[in-house]
Amino acid sequence: MTALRVVYASVIDLRTDEAYYWTWSKENVLSFLDHPPMIAWFIRFGTAIFGDTNLGVRFAGIVAMLITQLLLADIARRVTHDIRAVVLALLMPEAAVYYGLLMAKVSPDVALIPFAVAMLWALVRLKESDDARWWLAAGVFAGLALLSKFTAVMLVPAVAAFMLVPDWRRRWLSSPYPWLAALIVVALFLPVLIWNAGHDWASFRFQLVRATATHEISLRTVGDFIGLQFGLVGFVLLPVVLSGVALTAWRGYRRLDAVAILLSTAVIVPLGYFFWKSLTLRVGDTWPMFMWPAGFAAAAINVAMLPREGWPAWMVKSTVSWANAAIASGIVTVVVVFLYYVVAPWNFIGQTDPIGGEAGYQQVADRAQAELQKTGATWIATTDYRTYAMLRWYFGDRVPVIQINERGRYLGFHDPGMASIKGHAGLYVAREPDNANPVWASTTAIREPLERVERRWRGTVMDTYALEKLTGWTPELSPPADSPLYRWRVLAGEIEPAWRGNDSGFAVAALMCHQDAQSEQGGF
Numbered sequence: 001m002t003a004l005r006v007v008y009a010s011v012i013d014l015r016t017d018e019a020y021y022w023t024w025s026k027e028n029v030l031s032f033l034d035h036p037p038m039i040a041w042f043i044r045f046g047t048a049i050f051g052d053t054n055l056g057v058r059f060a061g062i063v064a065m066l067i068t069q070l071l072l073a074d075i076a077r078r079v080t081h082d083i084r085a086v087v088l089a090l091l092m093p094e095a096a097v098y099y100g101l102l103m104a105k106v107s108p109d110v111a112l113i114p115f116a117v118a119m120l121w122a123l124v125r126l127k128e129s130d131d132a133r134w135w136l137a138a139g140v141f142a143g144l145a146l147l148s149k150f151t152a153v154m155l156v157p158a159v160a161a162f163m164l165v166p167d168w169r170r171r172w173l174s175s176p177y178p179w180l181a182a183l184i185v186v187a188l189f190l191p192v193l194i195w196n197a198g199h200d201w202a203s204f205r206f207q208l209v210r211a212t213a214t215h216e217i218s219l220r221t222v223g224d225f226i227g228l229q230f231g232l233v234g235f236v237l238l239p240v241v242l243s244g245v246a247l248t249a250w251r252g253y254r255r256l257d258a259v260a261i262l263l264s265t266a267v268i269v270p271l272g273y274f275f276w277k278s279l280t281l282r283v284g285d286t287w288p289m290f291m292w293p294a295g296f297a298a299a300a301i302n303v304a305m306l307p308r309e310g311w312p313a314w315m316v317k318s319t320v321s322w323a324n325a326a327i328a329s330g331i332v333t334v335v336v337v338f339l340y341y342v343v344a345p346w347n348f349i350g351q352t353d354p355i356g357g358e359a360g361y362q363q364v365a366d367r368a369q370a371e372l373q374k375t376g377a378t379w380i381a382t383t384d385y386r387t388y389a390m391l392r393w394y395f396g397d398r399v400p401v402i403q404i405n406e407r408g409r410y411l412g413f414h415d416p417g418m419a420s421i422k423g424h425a426g427l428y429v430a431r432e433p434d435n436a437n438p439v440w441a442s443t444t445a446i447r448e449p450l451e452r453v454e455r456r457w458r459g460t461v462m463d464t465y466a467l468e469k470l471t472g473w474t475p476e477l478s479p480p481a482d483s484p485l486y487r488w489r490v491l492a493g494e495i496e497p498a499w500r501g502n503d504s505g506f507a508v509a510a511l512m513c514h515q516d517a518q519s520e521q522g523g524f
Contacts, residue, residue: 001094001331002066004338009058009104011342013359016386018106019393022047022057029412031195033202033488038111038148052396061110065103068114068293069093071121075297078128079259080304088300088323092241095330098232098289101338108149109286115145116155117293120262123162127258132177139181143188150207151290154273158265158294166256199411200481206488215280225278228285233292234333237326241267241292243319244299251305263301266294299323347458356457358386364465365394367453368429372399375450375469378424379417383437385409387429387465404475405439406488418477426470435466442484445473 014022024032024040025047031037046059069090076082076089093099103110119141126134138159145152163172172178186193196203230238245267252260270291274283303323306316340348341355351357368380368391379400382388388403395401400417403409428447430437440447448469455463479485 001100001334002062004335005062005065005101005104006055008101008338008342009062010053010055012054012355013361014054014057014390014393015105015355015358016389018057019389020385021106021108022052023389023392027413029195030191031203033206033409033411035108035149035203036147036189036192038115038144039106039108042111043106058104058106061103061106064110064114065093065099068099068103068117071114071117072293072297072300075121075124075263076300076304078124079301082304085300085304088303088327089297091327091331092237092296092300093293094334095237095327096233096292097330097334097337098286099293100331100334102232107286109151109289111148112145112152112290113293115141115148116152116290119145119155119159120266120294120297123159123262124259132175135175135177135181136184139184140188142181143185146185146189147192149290150203151270151287154270154291155266157269158262161265162258162262165253165261166258168258195412202408202411217279221280221282222275222278225274225283228283229288232285232289234326234330236322237330240319240322240326241295241299244302245295247302247306248298251309260298260301263294263298267291267298345458347460350460351462353457353460356460357462359457360455360462361390362394363455364429364453365391367451367465368427368467369395371427371450371467371469375427376425377427377469379421379426381426381428381470381475383428383430383439384434387431391429402475402477404443405437405485407477407479407483407486408481408488410477413477415477418474422474426475428466428468428470430466430468432464432466435468439484443473446471 021039022043024037025043027040029037032040042060042064043057047053047056050056050059072089072093073086076085079085103113119138122134122138122141126132126138142152142155142159145155163169163178192203233241245264248260249264249268251257252262252264270288274288277283300323303319306319347353347356349356364387371377372380379402380391380395382391382401382403383405385403385406388401391401397417400420402416402421427450428435432452448471450467450469453465453467454461455465476483476485481487
């Protein structure tokens, strides 16, 4: 299965968000508007080994999956000393499409997951050994998780319950170790705090608007959320995990079992929050993915604990049978999805295909290269971060690529080569009809239509792009905060319009149910 992920990572085109995070890895800044810096460090690690290749960008995600599996297996081993639970903990992630295949797609969640699981593992070691120094290790992993994505804060209730609900609460409240662990978290999170203090707390305001946005209640967004969980975790595996979490929560809070409280609460609290948000807002495909590994551990441990607790034989047998069926059917599904995207030549889903919807940018880059040579333009302009990222990926440092608007996304980025831009013609590349962006009215640029190019995947036109020649204007890399070229749309009081197509994680649901859901760049 690891070899399968390596092949997938090597041959599937980078998605737009992956290319966007790759551009971050080329910068030397403490943090970024959208997310903390860990994902950029992950990509830099992989490209240092394999260069600026698909595998190089995605390699850290493959390593993160292996580390996550080993930690889950060790949690199950330490709690149950049952080889069956260990095997289940190893294989459950393989049976979920997101982990078994899409962990090869880098995102801040891929960086968050191993550190979040490592924090849980350290607390399990604390319970097993009764050695308070494990609090310090948990603090290190929690700090690294928070450096990966802000959603790590949703694990705080689980840690608080682990510390305060069992009978040992007085011991930990009076011990210095949990408080030292909290200080370690803050110390590791300092790069994000320092960057934000110097940029008007931009990251927190960016995410706060998204998190607090209110809309009318929508059954579609609830359905999308539930469908995504079935698609990403598994149509059989998800009920198995949820039942395991429920029994683990019952066991933990009834018997004051610290580990059971920790694992179950790490799933229940985020799941409840995301379900509540899904009533009015579309929850991104990757947002809940950090919580399910705790659910895998809980479900695997539950299989070993049921017979020890004297549950009816039929229930024990049924639980084992469903767990085995979930793993078998899930791994088959992962392999089928892999074969569809890597081997099959067909497109069964059309423009809504989650992977094909972001493939084929090489065609746009090739046409842009031809127009650069034909017009004598020396730089490329875009007005959305996705097109910017993909053109940066294909052109590298050979041609300066600038997103002329939303410059707040690029705070502290290096000079892309203004000497090649100032006084020279540029080439504007934009998806239709977004090329008629009103931001151009605030510039003096003269736009001359040139060509149109179709981005195709397996014979289906996914998008059409307009290419225009730009003269009479030089982009401003650092416009003032009140400039329309600076503001990111979410701070203007809007949630960014969805990018047509599906989220990557919706692949299975799309393939099996032929549903579609609009995608947006991941928040939180």
